[in-house]
Amino acid sequence: MDPASVLMFQSNPTYEMFALAYLQGIPFNMIHAFATVFFLWIASQSMLEKLDRIKIKYGLIE
Numbered sequence: 001m002d003p004a005s006v007l008m009f010q011s012n013p014t015y016e017m018f019a020l021a022y023l024q025g026i027p028f029n030m031i032h033a034f035a036t037v038f039f040l041w042i043a044s045q046s047m048l049e050k051l052d053r054i055k056i057k058y059g060l061i062e
Contacts, residue, residue: 001025 002025006017055061 002029 002021003018006013006021010017
């Protein structure tokens, strides 16, 4: 979304605009990445168990 924001709001985007958009987005992107890894680490085992049950129940992979 960082480059998209530059393209949406500037009629003549430059390299510096894209670089600034990326730099300003680093804190949010880092928090988003850590939260994704954390929640996947917590929820992945139960989600995989449920998906395995669905595959067996409906014979999706044989």
